[in-house]
Ligand SMILES: NC(=O)C1=CN([C@@H]2O[C@H](COP(=O)(O)OP(=O)(O)OC[C@H]3O[C@@H](n4cnc5c(N)ncnc54)[C@H](O)[C@@H]3O)[C@@H](O)[C@H]2O)C=CC1
């Protein structure tokens with residue numbers, strides 16, 4: 001409809017394809033106009049049956065096509081989506097939040113261009129309470145992530161150390177450190193830790209523990225915050241998506257909720 005805010009999505013995988021389908025089915029105030037994918041043939045198949053098929057464009061062109069640019073691609077191509085979107089003053093919604101941590105200059109650039117960077121809660125929970133707590137004094141923020149070992153396979157931190165998760169029979173800690181190093185070592189796994197760090201006390205002070213845990217079937221994140229105003233302990237157990245076991249099914253739903261919040265008259269949560 002006239003007056004709708006236009007949306008473009010970079011990446012048509014577990015997050016992007018789901019989001020594209022829901023937007024095409026109709027979400028008040030939002031209209032999907034462009035998508036980008038690596039495999040054009042597969043993308044055309046994903047778009048079969050769409051009421052209003054979006055244009056298939058290259059990553060840097062997403063920013064020309066729409067007011068809201070959602071990044072839902074591997075961290076390796078983050079800049080190709082983020083930089084043009086921010087340069088054009090768009091609303092940029094990243095999924096690969098870990099890729100934002102070493103690129104905080106993009107926030108400074110957004111200040112100059114009038115762009116906004118809106119980080120969705122994604123596969124995590126409770127960022128409203130963490131943000132509220134961080135308006136006061138926070139002593140510590142930690143996140144413990146447990147995933148079935150196959151969900152961690154291929155992480156650069158493990159590959160560099162020759163760690164093979166194949167034979168793991170009991171829950172095993174594979175990483176302890178801050179959110180900055182976690183995002184570098186596990187770019188496809190700890191976007192949640194990056195979002196938590198940005199909501200709270202920053203990537204250097206946010207502490208992360210990652211477990212390869214053969215006893216869990218869900219990607220499980222527990223955050224603990226010790227603040228002057230409150231103590232928070234919260235756990236989310238995410239059902240892995242069929243397309244990509246690293247990605248919880250709740251992630252595209254969270255991004256959709258975030259997009260609705262950009263246009264809705266009634267908005268709940270800070
Ligand atoms: N913020 C959060 O809470 C979460 C973030 N993520 C992150 O979101 C991102 C996307 O996740 P998924 O959808 O599960 O990944 P996915 O691997 O299922 O899909 C990524 C898509 O990007 C496309 N792509 C790759 N290179 C491209 C290129 N050069 N041009 C256009 N398209 C390209 C691929 O074809 C694929 O369809 C990942 O970085 C992932 O780590 C995942 C889960 C939770």
Ligand SMILES: O=C([O-])CC(=O)C(=O)O
Nearest residue numbers: 123189190191192219248
């Ligand atoms: O739990 C999930 O769905 C994904 C995850 O850990 C992340 O990307 O940070």
